[in-house]
Amino acid sequence: MTLRQEMAQEQPIGSDDDVVRVRQLVRTFAQQVKLSLVDQTKLVTATSELARNTLTYGGGGTAVVEIVNDGRRSGVRAAFRDEGPGIPDVAMALTDGWTTGKGLGLGLSGARRLVDQFELDSEVGRGTSVTVVKWTR
Amino acid sequence: MERVPILKIGDVLLVSIQIDLQDQGVLALQEDLAERISVTGVHGVIIDISAVEIVDSFIGRMFTTIASISRLFDADTVVVGMRPAVAITLVELGMTLGDVRTALNLEKGMAILAALGRQRGHGDLDEGSDDDLLDEHDMSDEHDESDQAVR
Numbered sequence: 001m002t003l004r005q006e007m008a009q010e011q012p013i014g015s016d017d018d019v020v021r022v023r024q025l026v027r028t029f030a031q032q033v034k035l036s037l038v039d040q041t042k043l044v045t046a047t048s049e050l051a052r053n054t055l056t057y058g059g060g061g062t063a064v065v066e067i068v069n070d071g072r073r074s075g076v077r078a079a080f081r082d083e084g085p086g087i088p089d090v091a092m093a094l095t096d097g098w099t100t101g102k103g104l105g106l107g108l109s110g111a112r113r114l115v116d117q118f119e120l121d122s123e124v125g126r127g128t129s130v131t132v133v134k135w136t137r
Numbered sequence: 138m139e140r141v142p143i144l145k146i147g148d149v150l151l152v153s154i155q156i157d158l159q160d161q162g163v164l165a166l167q168e169d170l171a172e173r174i175s176v177t178g179v180h181g182v183i184i185d186i187s188a189v190e191i192v193d194s195f196i197g198r199m200f201t202t203i204a205s206i207s208r209l210f211d212a213d214t215v216v217v218g219m220r221p222a223v224a225i226t227l228v229e230l231g232m233t234l235g236d237v238r239t240a241l242n243l244e245k246g247m248a249i250l251a252a253l254g255r256q257r258g259h260g261d262l263d264e265g266s267d268d269d270l271l272d273e274h275d276m277s278d279e280h281d282e283s284d285q286a287v288r
Contacts, residue, residue, distance in 0.1 A: 041226045096231055106194045110194060113231070114226065
């Protein structure tokens with residue numbers, strides 16, 4: 001089944017301000033598809049973690065936020081892409097508490113728990129992309 | 138960068154976060170609070186997050202950091218007013234906020250600090266047993282008021 005893309009918006013991530021903008025953009029889209037308040041909060045929190053990762057570990061990048069529809073229900077998809085150093089061991093990076101930075105190591109693993117779909121693609125030296133989707137119930 | 142105002146009410150510093158804080162703002166608040174606690178010598182800090190729509194791991198860590206810092210200045214920290222959706226999300230994210238005291242609202246937060254203040258006043262050298270007593274008291278409090286927790 002092909003996903004029907006209804007609208008998309010790109011947000012560059014190059015500063016702290018942009019992390020806040022990503023949160024606000026995702027919140028707007030989540031309200032448009034009428035995600036429940038709890039699901040909105042989960043999605044915005046997950047994308048906040050991912051946007052910060054893009055900035056901190058990827059050296060900046062972009063977020064593309066869009067409304068998707070699989071024919072039965074709507075959802076919000078957020079795709080984060082950077083051209084940073086990449087993640088050598090993806091399985092390890094998805095473990096609670098794993099971190100190379102100063103964080104708690106909850107960003108990636110926590111974000112995955114908060115969304116319905118989670119895809120991580122990373123290549124050392126090329127960059128990382130993470131895509132998440134939250135569907136309406 | 139926007140800064141969060143810190144208000145002093147008697148023996149308590151009150152911080153009410155009303156904006157979507159960027160990470161630099163979070164770090165600035167930690168530093169401002171440490172400075173104000175050391176200057177004023179208060180024994181309590183209340184962080185009101187009733188207007189905060191999301192708490193991610195960065196903001197969550199600020200709470201535990203502020204609690205640890207204020208501890209070093211003999212002050213207690215209470216986070217009040219957490220929204221239900223934020224609480225659900227925090228648990229799923231994997232942040233339990235460990236040692237950070239929480240209360241349903243500002244009034245209950247002030248009551249907790251007042252109770253801690255009384256203990257401080259009567260404090261003798263055996264602080265360990267005092268803390269145990271207080272913990273039990275807190276838990277029974279939460280049970281009593283669990284009905285009110287559901288709005």
